[in-house]
Amino acid sequence: MLAIRLPNLDFLSQRQRALRISAVIIGICLFSLAIFGLNRGLDFTGGTLLEISYQTPVDLAAVRKSLSDGGFNNVMVQQFGTPRDVLLRIPPVDASNDAQLSQRVMQALNAPNATPVELRRVEFVGPQVGKELVEQSGLAVLFSVIGILIYVALRFEWRFSVGAVVATIHDAIITLGVFSLLQIDFDLNVLAAVLTVIGYSLNDTIVLFDRVRENFRKVRKGTVLDIMNQSVNETMSRTIITAGTVFLVVVALYLFGGESLRGFSLALIIGVISGTYSTIYIASATAVMLGVSRADLLRTPKEALDDGRP
Structure with missing residues (x-):
């Protein structure tokens, strides 16, 4: 050998x-x-995570502008999977619950778009x-x-x-x-x-x-x-x-x-x-x-x- x-x-x-x-x-x-x-992510700070989907590939800068115009300035926006899917991480902003918050976010995103934006997932983590x-x-x-x-x-x-x-x-x-x-x-x-x-x-x-x-x-x-x-x-x-x-x-x-x-x-x-x-x-x-x-x-x-x- x-x-x-x-x-x-x-x-x-x-x-x-x-x-x-x-x-x-x-x-x-x-x-x-x-x-x-x-x-620290939302798991440790608290806040809301939203997964949204567009019908066509979307520019993240346009998403950030829509959120800023709607009053959401500190949102982390990132691609999630495909160019049509976007993940939003929103820190705690006020006393509203996650349902109200997600509704306001969707209104801000849908305002400049002719086609509706689809909300796929919402997760909420409290600060405690x-x-x-x-x-x-x-x-x-x-x-x-x-x-x-x-x-x-x-x-x-x-x-x-x-x-x-x-x-x-x-x-x-x-x-x-x-x-x-x-x-x-x-x-x-x-x-x-x-x-x-x-x-x-x-x-x-x-x-x-x-x-x-x-x-x-x-x-x-x-x-x-x-x-x-x-x-x-x-x-x-x-x-x-x-x-x-x-x-x-x-x-x-x-x-x-x-x-x-x-x-x-x-x-x-x-x-x-x-x-x-x-x-x-x-x-x-x-x-x-x-x-x-x-x-x-x-x-x-x-x-x-x-x-x-x-």
């Missing part, structure tokens, strides 16, 4: 440079989050519901990070646990920071993508750490950096196949999935790139900086007996 030769790249020799680059990126993201914040969603979303992210810390600490060793959590937070901040810099709508779909990114990043990190633990027990020679680099090289094919497959899928979703999936797929694209990078240069580098050694991962005599091997 033809032997497959594994790559022997020295990834961790660049860990200091990678950490400095990550620190700069994280600083920019945190600055943007502190100054500009997230452009939006506030509760913000709180629950923050708790979901917090509890997921705590769960990661406990899980990795029990399965591996506390230095690896800290490395996994640092890498996970790194990926989440970068994803949120890009949305803040570009002022893209942040809604429940994007939040779901951020939580997916956290799970994806953790899974990739666990696979690498499991191989590191195995090599620490199997390979009796070599420094910590040698074992780390060997483990990264051995898992690289799996990482490329997994990340590449997911990347192609989410790029297809971004290009062809329509406006409703645009934010979700963009968050996953950022997360796949950042998660693959952070597994090597953040999680592993953090464990090395904290002083992980072979003795930390060697099996105790009881573990050896449980395996049935001396």
Whole structure:
């Protein structure tokens, strides 16, 4: 049989440079989050969402002018699916209910048009519901990070646990920071993508750490950096196949999935790139900086007996 030769790249020799680059990126993201914040969607702010359809392709500038003439100045207008379909996101404007509001919007849109505009869908989110969603979303992210810390600490060793959590937070901040810099709508779909990114990043990190633990027990020679680099090289094919497959899928979703999936797929694209990078240069580098050694991962005599091997 033809032997497959594994790559022997020295990834961790660049860990200091990678950490400095990550620190700069994280600083920019945190600055943007502190100054500009997230452009929260209706799920978090409250308001009304209307999906309307024209009989012919419509110019969004004309739609905005019609709404402005009707007294609606802060409406987000975007294409939805086909050139004839438009999605309107209207922040809370007064005490009127969603039925009255949608009627006023339709009157403003129909005024300059000879053919009637069709109202396909109306969704209303109250400000109190939006506030509760913000709180629950923050708790979901917090509890997921705590769960990661406990899980990795029990399965591996506390230095690896800290490395996994640092890498996970790194990926989440970068994803949120890009949305803040570009002022893209942040809604429940994007939040779901951020939580997916956290799970994806953790899974990739666990696979690498499991191989590191195995090599620490199997390979009796070599420094910590040698074992780390060997483990990264051995898992690289799996990482490329997994990340590449997911990347192609989410790029297809971004290009062809329509406006409703645009934010979700963009968050996953950022997360796949950042998660693959952070597994090597953040999680592993953090464990090395904290002083992980072979003795930390060697099996105790009881573990050896449980395996049935001396």
